[in-house]
Amino acid sequence: MATVTLTNVVKRFGVFEVVHGASMDIKDGEFVVFVGPSGCGKSTLLRMIAGLEDISGGEIAIGGKVVNDVEAADRGIAMVFQSYALYPHMSVEQNLSFGLRMTGNPKADTERRVKRAAEILRISELMDRRPKKLSGGQRQRVAIGRAIVREPQVFLFDEPLSNLDAELRVQMRVEISRLHKELGTTMIYVTHDQTEAMTLADRIVVMRAGHIEQIGQPLDLYDNPDNQFVAGFVGSPKMNFIKGRVVGHDAPGVVVELAGQEKTRITQPLTGTAPEIGSPKIGSKVIVGVRPEHFGNAGEGDADLVVAIDVIEHLGGTSFLYARTANGDDVVIQRDAAKVPDTSEITVSIRKSYLFDEKGLRLR
C-alpha cells in the first residue's frame, strides 16, 4: 500500500500538450477514479503513473518516493488493461505466475500467491484453460488475478470493464469494490462511465481536455459541482441547463429570469462565490442548472416553468420526461411512474438549482 502524489504533471506528444499540469494526492488505500470523456488525458495520466509513458514535466511520487526516472517494473504497481492483455499462449495458471517465474521468485511462494489470487477471484477451476477458452468476465478476472499475485503497492485499472456487456459490468463492478475492501490497496481506476466512477470511488477526479476539473467524493461532485462541465458529467440523466439573465439583486443573492419565460424568476443565494468571479451584474447572462429529480409539481418549488413534452421514457418505478422550454432548451424531468402527465404541455417547478456564469463557472 502506498500514497501517490502528482505534482504539476505534464505530458506532451511532440508539440501537443495533452495533460496540463495535473496535481493531486492519493491517500494510502484510497480508491480514486479518473473520469472524463474520450481524449481527456485520463489514460495517459494513468500510464504515466505506471511508467509506460514518459513524463514531460512535473513529478510523480509513489509511497513518498519520486519515480519519474524509475522503470515501470520497479514502481511497485500492477495494471489491469482494457483489453485484458493476457498471454494468449499460456494457461490461466501460467498467466498468473509468469511474472513471478521470470523474476526467479521462489516456487512455493509463487504457488501460494497464485492459489490465493485464484481463490479471491474464484477462478481456481479455470487454471488449465487458455484465455481463448474463457468468457469476457473470466478473462477480466484473470487479468485482475495477474495484478494481485504481484502484491503491488498500487493497482491501476485502465477502463477494465468497457469490453463487457452491461450485466457483467455491474457484476464485475461489485467484485472490484469487494476486492478493494478485501485487499485495502491503493487503487486508481480510469473510466469514461460516470456510473462506474460514482459507485466505485472514494474520490473522483473529473478531467476534461487534459485539465483536472474537480476532485471530490462522488456525492460532493454531484451536489456541489465547481463548474458546468462537472455538473453535466456527473449524474445520469445529466443536469439540465437553461439559459437565463440576472434581473436583480436580492442580498445575499441574485434574481434570475429564465430565457423565454419572463414570469419565471429564481432567487439564487450567492454566499460562496470565489472573489475572482464576483457577483454577476444585472443583465449578465447566466446558466441555470437543474437536475432531473429537482423538478417538482407546479407551485412546489422556487419557480414554475412551462415545458412541452416530446418523449416519455418509462423505466418502471421512475419515468423520464424529455421536454423543451419555451426558449428551446431541452430538459429531462424525472417523475414517479404513477405521476406521469397525459398532456403535451405541463408546468413544473424548480425545487433546487445551480447557477453558472457564461464561462460555465459555478456561482454560489
Next chain:
Amino acid sequence: MRNRNATAYRFLTPYLLIFAIFWVWPIISSFMISFQATRTVPWRFAPSFNWGRLIGDPAFFNALKNTLLILVIQVPVMISLALVMAVLLNSPLLKARGLYRFAFFAPVVVGEVAYSAVFRLMFNLDFGIINKLLNSVGLPKIDWFSNVTPAMALIMIAVTWRWAGYNAIILLAGMQSIPEDVYEAATLDRVSKLKQFFYITLPLLKPVIVFCLVLSIIGTMQLFTEPFLITERGGPGGGTETLGLLLYRQGFRSLNFGYASAVAYTMAGLAIAITLAQLWLTREPK
C-alpha cells in the same frame, strides 16, 4: 438458385478450361508418364523403369543429398536471420523504416539472371570483391566455383540473400500483429526484454515462423536458378546439383520425361512429407 450457379459456372468456364488443360492435366499426365519407359519409341508402360532406377541412381541420391543439405543448413540460418532483421525493423528506435523494408524486400524483385551474374562477378576468383575483402583481412582467396564446399556455401549465401528479407517482412507483419499491451503487461510483470522475446514474441510468432519454414522448404525442394546460373548447372562435377536441376537435366536435356516425372513426384512427395512432419512437430498442444 440452380440457375444462378449455372451462370456463375459459365463465367468461370474459360478459367476452368485453362486451369484443367495447363494445370490439372500436366499433373495427371506427368504422374502417368512416370510409369512409362520414355527412352523407347513408342513409350511403353514399365513402372520399374523410372521408379526402379530412382532407388539405385547415384545422381538422384547426390541431388537429394545436396538439396537436403541446403534445406538443413540454409533454411534455419535464413529464418533466424530473417527473425533478427524483423526484430530490428520492428524497433521503435529505427528511423526510415520504410526504406529498410524496401531494401530488404528488393532482392525478391531483382531478376534472377541479373542477380546470379552479379554474384558470379562478386565471387570471382581473381577480381571478385569477396576475395579482395578476404585478402584485405589476410585470408586466402577462395575458389568458389571449383570446389564443392565453397560452391555449396555460395549457393546457400545467394539463396539466403534473396529470400531472408522476404521472410523478414512476413515475420515483421506477424510481430506487428502481437498487441503492444501484452508486452506492457510483461514489462509491469518485471520480465526483461530478452525474456519477452523468447517467452512472448517467439511463441506468438510460431504460426508465422512455421508458415515461413513451409514456404522455404517448398522453395528449397524446387531450387533450380542458383545452381543452374551461379555454379553453372550444378557444378563443380554435380557438387551443387539439386533435385530441380536433376529434373531439368533428365527432362529437357536428355528428354527422359518418364524419369524426370518420377523425380518431380519424389520432390513433391518429400516436400509434403517434410512439411507435414514440420506441422506435426510444431502443433499447438490441446
